[in-house]
Amino acid sequence: MEVHHHSHHPKSWKEYVQEFLMLFFAVFLGFMAEYYLEYRAERHKEHDYLVSMKEDLKADLVEIDRGIMGMEKIKSVGQRLEKLLYKPAWSDNEIDSIYILSLNLSATLIKPNFATGTIDQLKNAGGFRLIKNQEIVHKISAYEKWKQTILLQEESNSHNWRNIHLLQNKLLHVTTLGLPEKLNDIRLDKAELERIQKSTGSKFLTSDKKTLYEYANYIWVQRGYVAYYEIMVKMEQQQAKELIKLIEEELEH
Template identity: 30%
Template sequence: MEENQVSENEKDLSNKEVISSLKKKNWKSYFKEFFMLFLAISLGFFVENQREAYVENKSAKVLAQSMLEDLEQDKKALHEGIRFMEEKDQNMDKFLRMLHAPGADWDTVAFYKSMTMVFSTFPFSPTDGTYSQMKSSGTLRYFDQRLVNQMNAYDNQLKKTVFRDELVEKAEWELVPLAATLINFEVTGELRFNKPITKETYIKIRDEDTLDLFINKVVTVRTMMGRSLQEYKVLLLLNGDLIQELKDEYRLNYADNP
């Protein structure tokens, strides 16, 4: 009886050892499977991230090239706009000096040519299609934040420049009603399109108050244009910096416009 009990105890002990051993093996097996699964998932995430990073980098380079071309177009337009406004400012200075001289010394044709110049504008239209597309599609995230900040700063200055242009145009339109009472606008139209003068040229400034009002409105146009010229120059500096950053960051080549 005692031998049977001892035998049973030994069996129980043996079974416990077997079960314990199996548990250890199962735990190691589970851990191994878990580790392999974790490794596979991590590797999958890594590969996917690398693939997305590659696609984003390729897309960013394409977008950078497109934006570079837009910026080069802006650069050309800004240079032309600055030349136009500096020349216009010089002509307006001559016009104002003539207005301050005795009326008997005025050259009627020169007066009309000056008025034609006052109403001449430079139609700056920014080329911002690529930036607008990136902003609306969320692809700005493909770029380094420092570069994005530069793009945003350029866009903000561009909006200020366009706004200043609108103010100049508004000042010119406010001068129109008064100018229409003083001169023949058909003549200025012929001069503007380089046609020979076929209409009657006259100047109807008969009192000092009208002359002072006219001078003040011309000065207003010139002052607003001077502020606009400053915005153009700031935008041109930002344009150059952004062009250089894009070229350096993505090793882009694009012939600079003269």
């Protein structure tokens, strides 16, 4: 019985080239598809970071506006209080005003609570590399750097506030000030203050003018700190507005 062998013709070089090209393009297209998916994922993350950063900046602007209102109040209240403290004598109403203004001074909030959520993610997750617009990256960095400078100024403010509180405790019968039930709830128990006056002969803990003038000095210093702090915060406010505009332009592309 005859055995028939199938003959295999050797492939031509064209067939080898064709198979190579098919394999190459298959691998290349797979690589491109994976690259495109990764690219789209990164652009989606970039978009999310920019949207989130924009919202944080808007929240910062609200906080800055609130802080500036407090700073203006402190400068105004402080100036009125200084003038009263330097008077040679006071009426009962003026003494009541010293108490109320002192409480207003120490109870007013000026520190903006800056949002940190997005910037923390950008730092910890390496998100900065995803932001293609380098001008945005530089402005975010500058914004954060200036924020740290503001925090240093806050330390100076806090140190002087402590001195003001110490002098208030030396001068005022703080037990006559009612505990607040809500923000800006400033109350003075005038009947209790009059009772203390009848009992001690004075509405103040001390009649030493030097202590009163020292208190006025610390208030003046605090007004100076707050004025400088306000300038710094307004600079940060301007940076936030510029950064929001830049991010919005990038998101529109």
